[in-house]
Amino acid sequence: MREQPEQQAPPVQRLRVRYAKRGRLRFTSHRDFSRAFERALVRAQVPVAYSSGFNPHPRISYAGASPTGAASEAEYLEIGMAAEVDPAVLGTALDEALPPGLDVLEVVVSPGGSLADRLEASHWRITVDVPVDEASAAVATFLAADEVSVERMTKKGLRTFDCRAAVVSLAVSPSESASDGGSGECAILDVVLRHGTPSVRPDDILAGLRAAAGLEVSGAPLHERLAQGPLDTELGTVEDPFAPDRDTA
The missing domain is CATH 3.30.70.580 (Pseudouridine synthase I, catalytic domain, N-terminal subdomain)
Structure with missing residues (x-):
């Protein structure tokens, strides 16, 4: 034994x-x-x-x-x-x-x-090689849709899901290089995503923009998570998950 x-x-x-x-x-x-x-x-x-x-x-x-x-x-x-x-x-x-x-x-x-x-949502910044006006038009079309279906390969096989439902907010701004007199061919997507199953990722949002508005992104977009934590549903912001721990320290 x-x-x-x-x-x-x-x-x-x-x-x-x-x-x-x-x-x-x-x-x-x-x-x-x-x-x-x-x-x-x-x-x-x-x-x-x-x-x-x-x-x-x-x-x-x-x-x-x-x-x-x-x-x-x-x-x-x-x-x-x-x-x-x-x-x-x-x-x-x-x-x-x-x-x-x-x-x-x-x-x-x-x-x-x-x-x-406590990790209910994420705040992402996605930098894409797309003109700002083109990205803005695509985002407006995406946000106006009730549902945007995308596909992704998961551990359980190919899944189709609605990426629009996870989007709390989505806005477009020019990159720093564009605002400083650059070519203006680079846009920043500022997006807050509600966590769920399956979790919607930045690449799913780009796939949704392509499906809903035909937005094609060249090159390799840069995905940056700025925050992750509780979702303030009134403000649409992602809060600090460590705040309650500091209060009790």
Whole structure:
């Protein structure tokens, strides 16, 4: 009979981490980041708690990870700790142990509850190589539609879903280079997306603009997540998910 593994003690502290994916590091997949983060925990000598069982693993919960290739200022995870630590000290140690471009921005103590439940919406900036007036016309057509169906390959196969329903707001502005006297051939789409199943991504919005208004985007658009958190339904804005944690600190 196989010997039962040693049971690990439950975490004595849970910490929530906000981190960024910047520059070329935006091309790291979620699996790549999780490996890099676990190595950083070892290098920083973090007293992370481990699960029980025959294959113990660090108690890390990831929430709302961005798609591969998207930059982000608002990625989140939670760590279970085997000993209490100062969140600020831990944040500095982890940031130094991670490669530049994977940057720890803030660490707070979790008061309990689900962090994922707070991540109701995301605020995205999508830079596309399209004239501003053309992008504006396409956005107006998209927003006027009751439903815009797009297709995407998922783990369960090809799925068709309505990307319009997830859009809380969508606006167009010129890029900084265009406003500073550039060619004017680059537009920025500012979009707030409500999370759901399947989660609507920036590339789905571009597919929806193509389906609804025939907008063709050349080159590789830059997707940047600026915020992720609770949705203020009255203002249509994405709030800070760590705000309640700082209030109870």
